[in-house]
Amino acid sequence: MGRLSRATWLYIGTVVAAAAFVIARSPHQGIPWSRLAVLAVLFLVCESVPTAITPRRVAWSPGYAATLASVVLLGPFGAALTGLVSAFCLRRGPTVAQRIFNGAMYALSAYIAGRVFLFLGGTVGVPTRDSFPQIIGPFAGAAAAHIVANYGLVAGVLWLTSTADRSQPGGRGVLDLRLPLPDLGYAVFGLLIAALWSVVGPFAAILVLIPLFVARWAIAQFADQQRAYEATLRVLCQAVETKDFYTRGHSERVSKGSVMIARAIGMRPERVEAIRFAGMLHDVGKLGVPTKVLQKTGKLTEEEYAAIQLHPMRGLEIIREIGFLDEALAGIMHHHERIDGRGYPMGLAGDEIPEFARVLAVADAFDCITSTRSYRGARSLAEAIAELRRCSGTQFDPAFVDALVAAVERDDWQTPEVPVSPPDEPAEAAAYDHDDPAVPLRVMGSR
Amino acid sequence: MSVSQDRLATTGLRVRFPRSAGSGQRLSVAATGLAVAACIAQSVGAGVVAPRSAIAFAGLIALGELLRLNLPGDREAAPIGTACALAYAVAIRVGSVPARHSAFQVVAVTGIGMALGTLPHLAVGRPARTAGMASRLLAVACAAFAFRPLAGTSEILRHWWAALAAMALLVMVAWLVDVFIAACIRANTLRARFWVTFTDELRVQGLLGVAVGASALLIAFAAEAMGLVAVAVFLAPLLVTQVAFRQYAGIRATYLQTVRALARVTEIGGYVETGHADRVSRLAVAVGRELGMAEPELLELQYAALIHDIGQLSLQDPIPGGATVLVSPEDQRRIALLGAEVVEQATMLDSVAEIVRQQSDPCKATSRRGAASAAGATAGAGAGQPAGPPLSSRIIRAVNAFDDLVGSSADPGRAASVVDRLRLDASAQYDPEVVSALGRIITRRSVLPA
Numbered sequence: 010m011g012r013l014s015r016a017t018w019l020y021i022g023t024v025v026a027a028a029a030f031v032i033a034r035s036p037h038q039g040i041p042w043s044r045l046a047v048l049a050v051l052f053l054v055c056e057s058v059p060t061a062i063t064p065r066r067v068a069w070s071p072g073y074a075a076t077l078a079s080v081v082l083l084g085p086f087g088a089a090l091t092g093l094v095s096a097f098c099l100r101r102g103p104t105v106a107q108r109i110f111n112g113a114m115y116a117l118s119a120y121i122a123g124r125v126f127l128f129l130g131g132t133v134g135v136p137t138r139d140s141f142p143q144i145i146g147p148f149a150g151a152a153a154a155h156i157v158a159n160y161g162l163v164a165g166v167l168w169l170t171s172t173a174d175r176s177q178p179g180g181r182g183v184l185d186l187r188l189p190l191p192d193l194g195y196a197v198f199g200l201l202i203a204a205l206w207s208v209v210g211p212f213a214a215i216l217v218l219i220p221l222f223v224a225r226w227a228i229a230q231f232a233d234q235q236r237a238y239e240a241t242l243r244v245l246c247q248a249v250e251t252k253d254f255y256t257r258g259h260s261e262r263v264s265k266g267s268v269m270i271a272r273a274i275g276m277r278p279e280r281v282e283a284i285r286f287a288g289m290l291h292d293v294g295k296l297g298v299p300t301k302v303l304q305k306t307g308k309l310t311e312e313e314y315a316a317i318q319l320h321p322m323r324g325l326e327i328i329r330e331i332g333f334l335d336e337a338l339a340g341i342m343h344h345h346e347r348i349d350g351r352g353y354p355m356g357l358a359g360d361e362i363p364e365f366a367r368v369l370a371v372a373d374a375f376d377c378i379t380s381t382r383s384y385r386g387a388r389s390l391a392e393a394i395a396e397l398r399r400c401s402g403t404q405f406d407p408a409f410v411d412a413l414v415a416a417v418e419r420d421d422w423q424t425p426e427v428p429v430s431p432p433d434e435p436a437e438a439a440a441y442d443h444d445d446p447a448v449p450l451r452v453m454g455s456r
Numbered sequence: 457m458s459v460s461q462d463r464l465a466t467t468g469l470r471v472r473f474p475r476s477a478g479s480g481q482r483l484s485v486a487a488t489g490l491a492v493a494a495c496i497a498q499s500v501g502a503g504v505v506a507p508r509s510a511i512a513f514a515g516l517i518a519l520g521e522l523l524r525l526n527l528p529g530d531r532e533a534a535p536i537g538t539a540c541a542l543a544y545a546v547a548i549r550v551g552s553v554p555a556r557h558s559a560f561q562v563v564a565v566t567g568i569g570m571a572l573g574t575l576p577h578l579a580v581g582r583p584a585r586t587a588g589m590a591s592r593l594l595a596v597a598c599a600a601f602a603f604r605p606l607a608g609t610s611e612i613l614r615h616w617w618a619a620l621a622a623m624a625l626l627v628m629v630a631w632l633v634d635v636f637i638a639a640c641i642r643a644n645t646l647r648a649r650f651w652v653t654f655t656d657e658l659r660v661q662g663l664l665g666v667a668v669g670a671s672a673l674l675i676a677f678a679a680e681a682m683g684l685v686a687v688a689v690f691l692a693p694l695l696v697t698q699v700a701f702r703q704y705a706g707i708r709a710t711y712l713q714t715v716r717a718l719a720r721v722t723e724i725g726g727y728v729e730t731g732h733a734d735r736v737s738r739l740a741v742a743v744g745r746e747l748g749m750a751e752p753e754l755l756e757l758q759y760a761a762l763i764h765d766i767g768q769l770s771l772q773d774p775i776p777g778g779a780t781v782l783v784s785p786e787d788q789r790r791i792a793l794l795g796a797e798v799v800e801q802a803t804m805l806d807s808v809a810e811i812v813r814q815q816s817d818p819c820k821a822t823s824r825r826g827a828a829s830a831a832g833a834t835a836g837a838g839a840g841q842p843a844g845p846p847l848s849s850r851i852i853r854a855v856n857a858f859d860d861l862v863g864s865s866a867d868p869g870r871a872a873s874v875v876d877r878l879r880l881d882a883s884a885q886y887d888p889e890v891v892s893a894l895g896r897i898i899t900r901r902s903v904l905p906a
Contacts, residue, residue, distance in 0.1 A: 022881045039795075061571065138552070138681065138682060139799065140550070141682055141686065197689075197692060198692070198693060199691070201674075201678075201689070201690060202680070204681055204682060204686070205674070205677055207679060207681055208616060208677045208680055209616050209620060210616070212616075212617075212620060214675075215670075216670050216671075216673055216674040216677070217693055219666060219667060219670035220667040220670055220671050220693035220694050220696065220697045221693050221696060223663045223664065223666060223667035223697050223700075224667070224693075224696045224697040224699075224700040224701075225698035225700075226663055227663075227697065227701045227703070227704045228703070228704075230704050231700065231703045231704040231707055233558070234704065234707040234708050234711055235707055237711055238707060238710055238711045238714055240801065241718060242714060244718065244798060244799070244801045245714070245717065247798075247801065248718075248721060248766075248769055248798065251769065251770060293721075294724075296721050296724060296725045296769070297724040297725055297726070297727070322702070325719050326720070326724055327717050327721055328717050328842065330713050330716060330717065331710060331713045331717050332706070332710040332713055
């Protein structure tokens with residue numbers, strides 16, 4: 010967080026003062042202290058375990074279960090005291106200022122939740138069989154209030170601390186609004202704990218949380234495997250690039266360009282993810298093309314040319330069995346088709362070409378033009394855009410060319426650095442790049 | 457028979473070969489079916505106690521069976537169904553009414569629920585997996601016959617902590633019974649040692665078992681605190697667990713597919729004969745199992761065997777036929793090092809990279825005879841490691857040589873003569889133990905009809 014501004018300190022001070030005020034003002038009698046202690050320990054445990062990140066980058070926060078159980082079992086004051094414990098969590102990360110703020114913030118939002126619970130007609134205490142289903146309405150209100158208060162208070166502090174680097178788009182200044190949904194789900198577990206308290210007492214909390222902690226373990230394993238999987242995919246596309254010096258980084262950039270187009274035309278996040286992989290792996294079939302052909306300096310014979318044209322099919326052969334979206338596979342297979350039907354491997358035209366393939370084709374050509382090749386230097390962005398426009402409608406889908414141009418003008422494009430000639434094998438550079446739209450098209454059988 | 461079983465073991469989640477159930481296994485499944493039928497007859501004859509809760513639990517068990525879960529290593533679990541069945545077995549009260557159903561009724565309800573839940577699976581053509589179901593049913597029956605006589609009558613169950621302890625103990629016993637049976641079946645079908653499969657099962661099923669047990673108790677107590685309606689709500693924590701496990705199993709399968717794709721790269725690039733990586737990985741896992749390796753090591757061995765030739769990608773020209781056994785030791789070593797470099801870039805595969813790196817090291821760096829002069833150039837690097845290459849590397853070295861020499865030929869005589877040749881080289885080049893395990897597997901394959 011670095012050094013905090015005066016406004017931030019003022020904000021934290023206000024939150025702490027508000028929390029202190031509500032705690033001091035509440036009546037202290039009639040609180041079952043042993044029950045409070047159990048719930049506080051529970052909350053501490055929930056807050057102290059390192060936060061796992063689910064695939065959608067949502068922090069896993071079982072702490073809600075404990076504070077909301079306190080709302081039912083102890084009332085607003087008890088819930089606020091439970092929330093206060095957050096300041097003493099055993100996790101290493103937070104600074105003193107963060108701890109103070111977290112404690113006050115949780116206390117305040119738990120207190121608000123408790124008030125809402127009472128306001129909606131909930132009764133504080135261990136629920137009996139008669140409490141259901143009337144308790145559900147007030148509890149849902151309390152849970153919603155808790156989450157809204159929590160996110161509101163945190164959003165405030167994030168907004169204040171991020172003023173310095175707010176120029177960065179997509180920084181941490183904005184809270185993702187998708188975050189609260191799973192939390193609402195976890196809040197239900199608070200009701201489960203409260204409901205079972207009459208039968209097994211504090212053990213209820215343990216029984217509810219055990220499956221959740223096991224789930225957390227599984228999610229952590231999932232994240233590990235996901236990382237390994239992506240690393241392996243990267244190895245796969247690096248293996249392609251060992252074969253050709255000049256195309257180093259090409260796969261990553263095509264992946265980036267395709268994602269830019271996909272975002273610009275408003276693809277759903279899962280499909281954007283799929284096209285990211287498709288971009289990374291689009292040339293994997295070049296591994297099936299003999300190195301000599303890829304690096305040949307002279308004019309290619311017909312057979313060699315055919316070998317190169319086979320690479321999309323080869324790529325499909327390699328990655329076919331990976332549990333991808335089928336769309337990504339189709340994209341890889343057809344990324345050299347042309348809108349006018351003169352591409353390969355199947356000569357599809359227009360809308361017959363899968364959408365992914367049309368996106369990949371634009372990104373692929375764009376990166377090729379702006380990169381250095383052995384037979385020519387890199388060209389500027391303006392030249393590349395002009396070239397794409399020239400081929401738009403014959404080779405490329407105009408909609409995706411427009412999308413890429415718009416995205417590049419907005420976010421800029423990092424052109425690859427000019428590669429230094431490989432010192433040991435200067436003659437081994439290809440004289441022909443199959444991605445280059447400026448290279449005249451050759452149709453099989455013609456010359 | 458043994459060939460198809462080896463396949464079953466190594467293909468894991470991807471391809472499911474029909475499980476060739478032994479006659480003993482089939483017999484015990486049939487016996488379980490008969491026992492369930494007897495229990496149904498007994499409970500109907502004696503009059504069904506509390507039919508509403510019986511129907512509710514049968515419905516939940518059917519739902520749980522419908523939502524079966526694939527765990528890593530071609531295992532199957534039905535966490536929700538098991539938790540509900542166990543909860544029914546150890547329930548003390550449903551609402552304010554003491555639960556007086558008999559153990560026979562528990563088995564009958566569980567059996568009917570499982571059968572109902574399996575029907576949709578059968579309808580879409582998935583296998584019934586009767587062995588796993590029978591094992592789960594037996595576990596539930598153990599808990600039921602131990603606990604039902606106590607429920608409602610015993611003084612000790614008056615206090616919640618005593619009841620909790622008794623219930624927790626029985627749920628644990630039931631889980632151990634399930635694990636024990638699963639380990640027996642696995643040891644039998646995979647020709648692995650029982651103790652190894654038992655610890656494997658404990659490792660894989662452990663945490664999920666804890667979650668299932670906790671949920672079983674949770675459901676039993678919820679039935680007491682809030683009546684039947686609330687029971688379904690208390691499945692929520694377990695449902696979260698199940699979703700998380702499903703994602704985990706899914707990504708693990710995808711990962712294995714990706715490693716396979718990496719293995720195919722060398723084949724499609726023309727460096728290696730088609731099918732080589734797959735055959736080596738299958739045979740290597742069979743050898744590893746024969747030598748008593750546990751599942752995590754087998755998984756690493758499988759990964760390493762699949763991509764052991766990846767280093768050849770960095771070669772300018774492919775080796776003729778891709779047979780590394782025919783090139784000089786220096787080249788073998790270079791390929792292994794290049795391969796390890798590639799593998800190292802995949803973060804999780806550190807140990808796999810180590811296996812790939814040492815695959816070309818002769819088995820004993822200290823006692824090199826015969827081939828010593830040829831391997832002289834590599835001695836310097838090998839001398840630093842007194843223990844020699846890890847078992848997985850030694851297995852890959854031997855199996856790779858075997859496959860390079862035999863190829864896709866199915867001639868048992870040729871396989872046997874290759875094993876003999878490796879045996880002559882053993883102790884200098886190959887680990888004698890690995891070679892004799894390989895020999896046993898090859899003999900078994902040629903004797904038994906494939």
